Amino acid sequence: MTLFDGFMIRAALAGIGVSLAAAPLGCFVVWRRMAFFGDATAHAAILGVALSLAFDAPIFAGVLIAALTMGYAVAVLGARGHAMDTMLGVLSHSAIAFGLVAVSFLSGVRIDLMAYLFGDILAVGHADLLVIWGGALLVLALLWWRWSALLTATLNPDLAYGAGLDPKREQLVLTLALAVVVAVAIKVVGALLIGALLVIPAAAARPLAQTPERMAVIAAGIGAASALGGLQLAFWIDTPTGPTIVCVAAGLFAVATLLDVLRKSARA
Template sequence: MILDNFLWRAALAGVGVAVAAAPLGCFVVWRRMAYFGDATAHAAILGVALALSADLPVFLGALAVALAVAWTVSSLSGRNVAVDTLLGVLAHSALAVGLVAVSFLENVRIDLMAFLFGDILAVDQWDVLVIWGGAVAVAGLLAWRWSALLTATLNEDLAYASGIDPQREKLILTLTLALVVAVSIKVVGVLLIGAMLIVPPAAARVFSRTPEQMAFIAGAIGIVSALGGLAASWHLDTPTGPTIVTVAAALFGICTLAGPVIRASRRA
């Protein structure tokens, strides 16, 4: 069976994270929500500590805390609290409290580096199912709300005129982001999730003429990054999560350098 081989499991997990993160990352780039993604991911380490202390799946703890942070930011933003300040407070506080809480878990063996930087080679069949379940849920939700999310992102006044509530769409986006963080934590870790959300869509911008094109190309770049990083890590004996992000960064550099040539050929 394909899931009995740890390399196949790792490859499926990496592709699943790319499928979930890339289209959502486009909205993160368009809305300039990169710091929000980082804050949600950093806070997830507190969920890891809570899940381990309660003997629950790590996914559930990370998802609960990520959802709590997303809900808090959406509820408090604009109420005499600057969003970037609120994100900074929540991110660093939750990360610090989570790391302190982990140190008190005496009867639980935990590889903290695996949660910070990912351990894709250690994913089991349950992890693969959770990741793909989350990826399908995210893809389905974005497909369902794509037009409304895009309208609210481009112009809030136009959204209101079309009967769309921009705040509701923003809440849907932040809650979806929390789900992506929860399913990605085992693959790239809380410190690198933001990169998988930002780098593939940023690279895809060069080749895209429509938002839909950007989402599909970002997904392809994310998949290549995941599989290429996994292969490079296997042959070079390097940490897999950081290697995946390094491959994504290299692809971004190549796309950026190729950008002027592509734009010139389009004008010709």
């Protein structure tokens, strides 16, 4: 069995699609130090899954609504002066706890909870691919449209105001994009690992890039390499695919960090 088997091709395409969507968004997560925000949004996905099953609605729709609701709640509470780190900790853990409890109340519904927590990329079907790539293209189009405004609002909110931009609006754009990524990625890496797929490739690309645009491109390459490498490695050593993808991404981050240290040492 290799990457050229049918279900492995679908899994590889799913991993690449999620990586392309998560990479540029992950750069903004790193720049804005929003890693906990990404985790909170991802953890809300489990509650979205429970609501979808309870109302017999598409999983994508339920997860998207739950993620958007979490993002909106964070924005509202943050504007009222609540400590961001404490608030995110409360909302993140509460969301996944309520989600798991809600799932336990679903009678007559068979659900593989581990697949939603850690992903089941090998079970991706053609319909899932359409959702993943449709969501990825939507996120890429949204970021392409708002790239300059998002970058300005991220680097200097005061400069953004001076340029006629509203940083709060750009924050909502990021929240929408993040919700879409969470909704399409839950099938691939699961709710507990989505944050890692957002942050690790971007963090690995940071020391290798001289411009924000190049960082986004390199992060996309690292994310895609992590997905493909994780798929093959999981087959070779018979490990869970989602966590293995994240492990490969962590290994690439370690290599990028080492290269950066060696480069700085050579210059010194």
